[in-house]
Amino acid sequence: MTAAVNPKKLIKGGLHDWEVVIGMEIHAQVTSRSKLFSGASTEFGAEPNDHVSLVDAAMPGMLPVINEECVAQAVRTGLGLKARINHRSVFDRKNYFYPDLPQGYQISQFKDPIVGEGEVLVDLVDGESITVGIERLHLEQDAGKSLHDQNPTQSFVDLNRSGVALMEIVSRPDLRSSEEARAYVTKLRTILRYLGTCDGDMEKGSLRADVNVSVRKPGEPLGTRCEIKNVNSIRFIGQAIEVEARRQIAILEDGGTISQETRLFDPGKGETRSMRSKEEAHDYRYFPDPDLLPLEFDQAYVDALAEGLPELPDAKKARFIADYGLSPYDAGVLIAERTSADYYEAVAKGRDGKAAANWVINELFGRLNKEGKTIEASPVSADQLGAVVDLIGEGTISGKIAKDLFEIVWSEGGDPRQIVESRGMKQVTDTGAIEAAIDDIIAKNPDKVTQAREKPTLLGWFVGQTMKATGGKANPAAVNSLLKAKLGIE
Amino acid sequence: MTTLNELTLAEARDGLKAKDFSASELTQAHLDAMEKARGLNAYVLETPERALTMANVADTKIAHGEARPLEGIPLGIKDLFCTHGVATTAGSKILEGFQPHYESAVTHNLWRDGAVMLGKLNLDEFAMGSSNETSAYGDTISPWRRQENGKLSDAKLVPGGSSGGSAAAVAAHLCLGATATDTGGSIRQPAAFTGTVGIKPTYGRCSRWGTVAYASSLDQAGPIARTVRDCAILLGSMAGADARDTTCADLPVPDFEAAVSRGVKGLTIGIPKEYRVDGMSAEVQALWDRGAAMLKDAGATVREISLPHTPYALPAYYIVAPAEASSNLARYDGVRYGLRVPGKDIAGMYENTRAAGFGREVKRRIMIGTYVLSAGYYDAYYVRAQKIRTLIKRDFEAAYASGIDAILTPATPSAAFGLGEKGSGDPVEMYLQDVFTITVNMAGLPGLSVPAGLDAQGLPLGLQLIGRPFDEETLFAAAQVIETAAGRTKLPAAWWA
Numbered sequence: 001m002t003a004a005v006n007p008k009k010l011i012k013g014g015l016h017d018w019e020v021v022i023g024m025e026i027h028a029q030v031t032s033r034s035k036l037f038s039g040a041s042t043e044f045g046a047e048p049n050d051h052v053s054l055v056d057a058a059m060p061g062m063l064p065v066i067n068e069e070c071v072a073q074a075v076r077t078g079l080g081l082k083a084r085i086n087h088r089s090v091f092d093r094k095n096y097f098y099p100d101l102p103q104g105y106q107i108s109q110f111k112d113p114i115v116g117e118g119e120v121l122v123d124l125v126d127g128e129s130i131t132v133g134i135e136r137l138h139l140e141q142d143a144g145k146s147l148h149d150q151n152p153t154q155s156f157v158d159l160n161r162s163g164v165a166l167m168e169i170v171s172r173p174d175l176r177s178s179e180e181a182r183a184y185v186t187k188l189r190t191i192l193r194y195l196g197t198c199d200g201d202m203e204k205g206s207l208r209a210d211v212n213v214s215v216r217k218p219g220e221p222l223g224t225r226c227e228i229k230n231v232n233s234i235r236f237i238g239q240a241i242e243v244e245a246r247r248q249i250a251i252l253e254d255g256g257t258i259s260q261e262t263r264l265f266d267p268g269k270g271e272t273r274s275m276r277s278k279e280e281a282h283d284y285r286y287f288p289d290p291d292l293l294p295l296e297f298d299q300a301y302v303d304a305l306a307e308g309l310p311e312l313p314d315a316k317k318a319r320f321i322a323d324y325g326l327s328p329y330d331a332g333v334l335i336a337e338r339t340s341a342d343y344y345e346a347v348a349k350g351r352d353g354k355a356a357a358n359w360v361i362n363e364l365f366g367r368l369n370k371e372g373k374t375i376e377a378s379p380v381s382a383d384q385l386g387a388v389v390d391l392i393g394e395g396t397i398s399g400k401i402a403k404d405l406f407e408i409v410w411s412e413g414g415d416p417r418q419i420v421e422s423r424g425m426k427q428v429t430d431t432g433a434i435e436a437a438i439d440d441i442i443a444k445n446p447d448k449v450t451q452a453r454e455k456p457t458l459l460g461w462f463v464g465q466t467m468k469a470t471g472g473k474a475n476p477a478a479v480n481s482l483l484k485a486k487l488g489i490e
Numbered sequence: 491m492t493t494l495n496e497l498t499l500a501e502a503r504d505g506l507k508a509k510d511f512s513a514s515e516l517t518q519a520h521l522d523a524m525e526k527a528r529g530l531n532a533y534v535l536e537t538p539e540r541a542l543t544m545a546n547v548a549d550t551k552i553a554h555g556e557a558r559p560l561e562g563i564p565l566g567i568k569d570l571f572c573t574h575g576v577a578t579t580a581g582s583k584i585l586e587g588f589q590p591h592y593e594s595a596v597t598h599n600l601w602r603d604g605a606v607m608l609g610k611l612n613l614d615e616f617a618m619g620s621s622n623e624t625s626a627y628g629d630t631i632s633p634w635r636r637q638e639n640g641k642l643s644d645a646k647l648v649p650g651g652s653s654g655g656s657a658a659a660v661a662a663h664l665c666l667g668a669t670a671t672d673t674g675g676s677i678r679q680p681a682a683f684t685g686t687v688g689i690k691p692t693y694g695r696c697s698r699w700g701t702v703a704y705a706s707s708l709d710q711a712g713p714i715a716r717t718v719r720d721c722a723i724l725l726g727s728m729a730g731a732d733a734r735d736t737t738c739a740d741l742p743v744p745d746f747e748a749a750v751s752r753g754v755k756g757l758t759i760g761i762p763k764e765y766r767v768d769g770m771s772a773e774v775q776a777l778w779d780r781g782a783a784m785l786k787d788a789g790a791t792v793r794e795i796s797l798p799h800t801p802y803a804l805p806a807y808y809i810v811a812p813a814e815a816s817s818n819l820a821r822y823d824g825v826r827y828g829l830r831v832p833g834k835d836i837a838g839m840y841e842n843t844r845a846a847g848f849g850r851e852v853k854r855r856i857m858i859g860t861y862v863l864s865a866g867y868y869d870a871y872y873v874r875a876q877k878i879r880t881l882i883k884r885d886f887e888a889a890y891a892s893g894i895d896a897i898l899t900p901a902t903p904s905a906a907f908g909l910g911e912k913g914s915g916d917p918v919e920m921y922l923q924d925v926f927t928i929t930v931n932m933a934g935l936p937g938l939s940v941p942a943g944l945d946a947q948g949l950p951l952g953l954q955l956i957g958r959p960f961d962e963e964t965l966f967a968a969a970q971v972i973e974t975a976a977g978r979t980k981l982p983a984a985w986w987a
Contacts, residue, residue, distance in 0.1 A: 054592060058821040060585065061572050061594060061700040063735050093817050095863070097840055104820020155836075157825065285863035287872060290707035290814050293736055 005218040009177045013249045018215045020245040021222055022181050023173035025210040026188060027166050028198040029142070030073045036141050036165035037064030037107060044204055048147070048158035056163040058102035063291050066091075070165040071295065073197040074114045074139050075305050077167055080195045080312055081134050083118025085302050089138075091292045095285040099157050100144035108168075110286040113138035114295065120171075121314055122187045123332055124179065132184050133172035142166050167198065173212065173222065178241040182234050185209060186336075189234075190313050194338050208232050213244045215252065223248070224258040228265050228272055240265035244272045316341055324353025333361055339375045340365075346382035351389050359389055363406055384409050387416040398476060401425050428474045431482060437469040438462070438482055449487060456489045494519035499563060499666040499720035506552060506562045513548035513562025517541050517606050520564045524608065524664050526987040532649075532659040534569050534627045535577055536609040544606040551604060560727055561604035566665035568656050569610040570617055571597045571711075572700045576607075580702040581615040581625040581652075584847025585828045594700025595735065596669060596711045596728045603727040608665050612655030615849045616819065617676055617704040620923035621912065622654025624851040630654040632684060632906055633662040633982045637948035642985070647906045647949070650680030650923075656714045657684040661981050667715035667724045671701060673708045674807055675902075675927030678939035681714050682901035682952025685941045685979035687721045687969065688714040690927075692960045693934035694739035695725075697732030703818040705811035706737075708931040717978065718940060718969040722746035725962065741960060749963035750970045755789030757964065760894035764800035765926060767903070773945050774900045781898055781942050781953040784975035785968060795894060797885040802878045803929040808921060809862050809875035810932075815852075816859025822847060854917065883933045886956075896964050899926050901939040901952035926954055936962045940969040941979040950979050 010017040035042055038055035055062045078085045092110040115137035123129045144162035148155050169188065175181045189207060192198040200207050209232075214225035226248070228240050243265075248258050262281070263272040288294075311319070313335050320331040320341075334344045334357065343364075348356035364385060368378060388405055391397045397405060397420055405425060409416055420426055428434060441462060442449055452458040459480075466479045494516050497505065505511055521538050541564060548562030572578045572590035579585045593601070601607070614624040622630040632649040635642045649658040653670035657680030660668050670677040672690035681688030689712045696711040703709060713724035726746045732738045761782060766775070782792045824830035824843030831842035848856070862871035889897065903925060913920030930937035936959070939952040953972060957965045 057826060059572075059590070059592070059827070060578070060580070060588070060702045060821070061590075061698070063699055065734060065736055095817050095820060097820065097823060097837075099823075099825050099836060102821060102826060104823060105817055283865045285817070285860065285865075285868075287813060287817070287863055287868070290705070291703075291737065 006176065009180075010218065011215070011245055011249065013253050015253050017218065018245070018249050019176060019218045020178075020241065021173050021214050021216065021225075022175035022241060023212040023225075024171045024175070024181065024184065025212075026169040026171075026185065027208045027210070028077075028169060028192055028200070029206040030070050030139075030165035030167055031197055031199055032067060032069045032073060032165055034067055034069075035163040036067055036070050036139060038163050040163065042164050046160055048156070048160065050160060052159040052162065056102065056159050058104070064107060064289070066292065066295065067165065070139060071114070071297075072305055073165075074137060074167055075302055076195050076309060077169075077192065077197045078115030078118065078137055079302070079306050079309060080191045080197075081115070081118035081120060081137065081169070083134055083137065084116035086112065086114055086116055087297055087299070087302075088112065089114040089295045091139075091289045091295065092286045093289045096282050098143065099155065100146045100159070100162065102144070102159065102162060106141050106143065107289055107292070108140035109138035112294075120184065120187055120191065122180065122183045124183055127328065130174070130180060132174045135170040135172050137167055137169045140166050140168055173214075178238040181211065181241055182238045185234050185237055187313070190336055194310055194312055196310075202233050205232060209237055211237060211240055213241055213248070214258070215245055215248045223252075224260050226258065226260065226272070227262050229262055229275060231265050236265060236267050239267065239270065240272060243270055247272065310338070320344075320353075324348055324357065326353060326357050330357045330361060333365070337375065343375055343378070343382050347386045347389065351386060352393060355389055355393065356386075359385055363403070367410060379410050379413065380406065384416055391416060391420060395427060395475060396420060397425055397427050398472065400472060401427070424473075426473060428470050431478060434466065434470065434474050434478055434482055437466055437474070438479075438486055441465045441469065442486060452487055453489060459483060459487070459489065462487070495523045495663045495666075497666070498717050499715055499723055500717070502666055503560070503563060503723070506548075507557060509552070513545040513552065513606065514542060516562060517545035517564045517608070520608055520665060523662075523984075523987075526984070527662055527664050529986050530631045530633060530658055530662055530664075531628050532612055532630050532655045532662065532664055533566065533609040534579060534581070534612045534625075534655065537576060537607055540576070541606050541608050544601070548604055548606060558602070558604035560600060560723070562606060563604070563666055564606045564608050565600060565724075566608050566611045566656060566659045566668040567597055568613055568653055568669050568671060570613055570671055570702045571669055572702065573597055573607070573610065576610065578610070578702070579627065580617070581613045581627060582822075582847065582849070582852065583626040583829060584822045584843070585702075588828045590700070592700055595697035595732045596701065598700075599727050599730060600669070605727070611653075611659055611668055614652035614654065614676075615852050616702065616815070617652040617671055617673055617709075618815070618851050618855055619651040620675070620679055620920050621648035621907070621909075622651040622680075623648060623909065623913075624651070624849055625654075626849055629909055630658050631909070631986075632658055633984075633986065634684060634906060634949055635982065635985070646909045648683070648909055650683035650902075650906060652676040653680045653688070653714060657681055657686055657688070660684070660686045660714050660716055662984065662986070663981070667713055667720050669711060669728065670714045671704075671709055671711050672927075672931065673704050673710075673811060674931050675924035677712045677714060678901050678927045678937055678952070678954055679923055681939040682941070682950065683906040685950030685981055686714050686716055687718050687938070687940050687973070688712060689721050689725060689938040689962065689965065690930065690936065691725060691729060691962050692739070692936045693931075694737055695729045695936070695960065695962070697730070697735040697738040699732055699734040699738075705814040706818060707814060708807075708811055710931070716981070718966055718973050719747060719750045721938070722750050722966045739960065744963055746962060746966055749966045752963070752967035753788060754785050754968050754971050757785075757895040757968070758791045758793055758893050759785050759968070760793055760795035760889050760897040762795050762797045762800065762889075762897060762899060764797050765899045767925065770900075771904060774903065774951065777943050777951050777953065778898070778900050780976075781972055784972050785898065787975070788971045790968070792898075793894070795889045795892070795897070797882075797889065797929070799878060799881040799885050800929055803882055803932050804921065804925055806875040806878040806882075807924070807928045807932060808858065809871045810879065812855040812859035813863050813872055814859070816856045816863065819848075819852070819856055851917070879932050882929055886933045886935060890958050895958070896968050897956040898968075899954045899956065901926060901954040905945045905947065905949035905951055930954075930956050935959060936965055938962075938965040938969050940972050942972055942976045944979070
């Protein structure tokens, strides 16, 4: 990368500034009903060893058979990452011994992955955006799980995850801060969720990251990197990078050198710890799996999958900006989840896009966040919220009343239009009634009238009194013009 | 009078059909013979109850006129094929006590066609060996003995390997036919040593599902039987597409038995000059010449050909096969099934289990395989071996493209040797047993071994026929010509009984 160094991203050391360089390997569990090479279910939360086929348990003579849906999911993901799809890829064996790895090797793709180079556009909080290069995406098997807390003298093994399909998505070292790293994972997760190729549920382990961190003085060649293994939340990814970068800087400023190693992040202690050095690294003895033929497909197969892809986040954002007149920020908020974007579009369709965005982002999202609810569980449907927006737009209710109405719909449900009707929340546009109220206020406050004629900003006081007198239902525009006429101010 | 177990498979099938005898009688005759032949150690496990139950079913089917292609035919199963509910050891201690909950594709096909299982046959541990001497369950003794000064020697001979139990059982009339597997010659060499017929079909002809793996890109199942026709009948049942093995060919199974009587008129047989190796005995050379003459007499054209990369096949094989084996055998770790020897931690348990569970030859190949795949050596060994493999394949393709229909070679460099005679000092001495057969596995081609005569000591010698991919039919046709011309080998009398 020859991108110019952004001074804002540099970390202040004791002696000078440092640039942190980050690359990531994301392990994303493929959304599929059965495992990568067996028919066993991938369902989460089953009793230990309920979802284990003879292949997953590596019984003698068992052979892997590729799950076509997993291949399709990998290709879809590659397309979503604007990446090169390799029409021929090869499965290799990665050999090592571990009790939760029944075959004694993991089937992965080493030399010839299914997806080659691509890119992800990442928006940052300050409105700036960066392009992160994708080096490759390959398919591989997940391992099982060793349980060390079930028996005082023995460890148990749960093979439910053994053989579940993972996509390993490897980025280039294009990230320059923990913020960029978090934004990258967030965006990648959004893309995967749009595609339906990974549910992105980090709590269930559907998305894990190995983070490669190195530091250097700006403009110098890349420093020695350390790999932080298996970080399982976006917040921890940020924290791990911060503490690891500071650890490396402290060593270097002390005149030391960084040794290439694999480290673990301990969120409790807020530190990274050495797991194994380069010398202790496994020799995985990769070689092509002789049980599996090379994976081959043609462009027509890729084209058919491309045709079935949904609109992706970048395209949707651009369309929201163009079609609904949204700010890039608002559009970005709305497209972060496909369900939010769909909800917004249902509200915005045939209505004022900006008003719809305000209601969805400020009122609805605000309320959902407060209550810890997801958009899928929203008590207010898009139709209901649309009706609220309509009632404001046509002048039936004021913005203030609309907030009360939203509150009623949120807690009690019901058709907003009927609620307005039955509870007398309609805006008063009958000028006679408003006029009477104004006349009454003018008559009772001659001193204020004099003051207002000299200082027209006092009009606000009269507006407030009028609204109060009409129970908030008076049309604010009507109140304004009548007051101006009666008070003789322009 | 011929006892029932001395019939050929085809004769027995016809006899059952004609109701000359029952499947139960046929099975019992074999069980009796097996009991008397325990000294040969061909079977590691006899399953008489299962055999008689299956024979009973066969008799009922025959009585109802519902006989299937192999109805009531008693067979021996190499103990590398997983058999549901019947211990499967692969000749190794590490699988002691292992009872599969599934049936291998090949044996499933045989039972589907009505065959009867007599038991599980001895083999070299994980099919690694050429003499059956690496089995954890003892050596299998060949029914053959040398003639010395007009008398039969008492010296025990090996039946070859790794399908030594299969070959010995077929030669000693302890089954009508047997399943076997061949990774570098493990069907053809023991067949040649015991005067029986064995075919390693094209890679992908038989499903590997449920067969314990040695070297996945080379392993292939096939039959050993007493005649060419019997082999053709068995392969017809064993073969077939299987979606559970993605390397298994999605092709219909031809009528192999019909091909047996096709003859060789108009065919061109290649004689590869590179197989005329240094130190080849005059006897083997003479046998080879006689075989060529038999095919010529039957109307074939015989032509010398060149397969220039032949000398590199053996070293390349001993890189590829151990590499795959080192990975395939990683699953025997004591965690889920088979032997477990406790240790102070998980690594200790692995080490103790594998140290106690694997024999010397298996350990040797795991170490070779681990070495050739390790960082820094992979390109020098594994990648180069794969290149050689491609060149060997191309040699054959060029020969076939030039109009050759099948290739004739000796099956082995010599006749059977004595127990303990070879390989105890230098393992390569044993590896050289497969010098003629290994190229066929490396190229994925079909290869058949047919008895063609005896050596000066009265021991059988075999010739090998190599065919085009998925053209086993031509091999059966040519082998039948040799069997007819040479006359069927007279198998040894039951000195062991």
